[in-house]
Amino acid sequence: KQEVTQIPAALSVPEGENLVLNCSFTDSAIYNLQWFRQDPGKGLTSLLLIQSSQREQTSGRLNASLDKSSGRSTLYIAASQPGDSATYLCAVRFSRNQFYFGTGTSLTVIP
């Protein structure tokens, strides 16, 4: 059974710090991996999509990497800001038809 795990479940950092969020998955034969943020009571906002053939993607202060052989992805956030406070979710597409989310990392950036 495919599983997606995100550690830590919660993270609190001072403003300006660089940080890394982790996502691990059980099957290296993935189709793609997508990172989202979710604000309380809201839907999900797509941050970055990494296709199976890619190693990383960048958008602004965000950088996501993918290592299929070790079953891991990381989301790097540079120079964190209070507005980055949210829950960050990792979603793995294991095949054309199987989609699994992690339980998320709740990030708090302290001003």
Add this chain to the structure above:
Amino acid sequence: DTGVSQDPRHKITKRGQNVTFRCDPISEHNRLYWYRQTLGQGPEFLTYFQNEAQLEKSRLLSDRFSAERPKGSFSTLEIQRTEQGDSAMYLCASSLEGLRGLAGGPIKSSYNEQFFGPGTRLTVL
């Protein structure tokens, strides 16, 4: 097009009643997904459509749940005889699936990227 929209945003119902939710995807997207999310958990996949065809259903989708996408555009999710355990946020997402855009156009960098709506929060009393 402003993104994926869902209606209603909130629904409170009594146990045993039927409810129906609507999702309008991004207009050029050929795939539409339904997920359910409970507090403190990540979304759980329920079902998805490729155009009007329902191609996959999770075992989470009991017989009381039915989804349709009759014309390959908007979709509805109906829950019959609601139970308190159905209380959750129901999320809809859409994506453009395939190596090429519609009409054989150039490959889009965002193909297969899922875009989510704001969700419908269901409370069953």
